[in-house]
Amino acid sequence: MNAVMTSVHRTETGLSREQYAAIADFRFQLRRFLAFSESAAMRAGLPPQQHQALLAIAGHRADEPPSVGMLARHLLIAPNTAAELVGRMEQGGLVTKEAAAEDRRRTELALTPKAAKLLRTLTVAHLEELRELEPALVRALGGIGPAG
Amino acid sequence: MNAVMTSVHRTETGLSREQYAAIADFRFQLRRFLAFSESAAMRAGLPPQQHQALLAIAGHRADEPPSVGMLARHLLIAPNTAAELVGRMEQGGLVTKEAAAEDRRRTELALTPKAAKLLRTLTVAHLEELRELEPALVRALGGIGPAG
DNA sequence: CGCTCATATATCGTATTACGACATAATTGG
């Protein structure tokens, strides 16, 4: 809104209660979306992180075929954690593992039909929910930067 | 749903690889921010959820004074989980508890000076980081709704 | 008023999962 610093309730530290409230609200909106996502995944019978893994595999860029390490980078988890996650997903019949042809250290991943179907259902629900939550998210984000 | 279906690479299920990639990218951007936030909190000596609790308390709306239940609602956790969280924060010297005057079932919370200082530092860092990440977040969000 | 029900918080045992430390296999670079 205004270029200069004219917000009310500024404390001695340079941070106003409004700024705390703006960030808190943004985090609340994030939690709302994440809670929806977790709930939807669990209702579909998937631990949330396995849903994220399926999404990362399905949405992988062509230059980086799905692998354990690719999952670790995309999900921002340690490589050994990704290996454990993939192990659970294989047990659940969601992915298949196969040593890569060029570099046999790498384990390439593929979704099973079961996983593809689950992910499709979840994604439809997420697209709808995101279109509903987007305004609140953008508004919350906007309340942080310029407005102060 | 949508009026016309014209996106490329549409699969037999009505979801394109681009849509999966768009949602995956949005989640990746969210994880980047959340990972920054967790890392910043840990570096400050705070478990991430305790940082969120401090933020919720500092940014509380005037009509709902900070309490265990208010935290549960704001952080989207069960009331007993919020009670445990507050217990850990009290042990850590971050909050003080006091039975509310009007309703002695409620436990009202207040930040200690130590917590206020930690939160201020963290918030400054978050404001800066959010201003940097905001474009990527908005772009990722925009890639979902209209573009399909 | 006394009783019952609902609400707010607290406690405890359990389950999930991410990590560090470590191990193994495969590739790379001399």
Place this chain on the structure above:
DNA sequence: CCAATTATGTCGTAATACGATATATGAGCG
């Protein structure tokens, strides 16, 4: 071919959220 690096896998541990349960307080009502 050997040393270093990379990719994945295994195992024990730690953190924390939850369900079940308990206690205390408030609210409604005959």
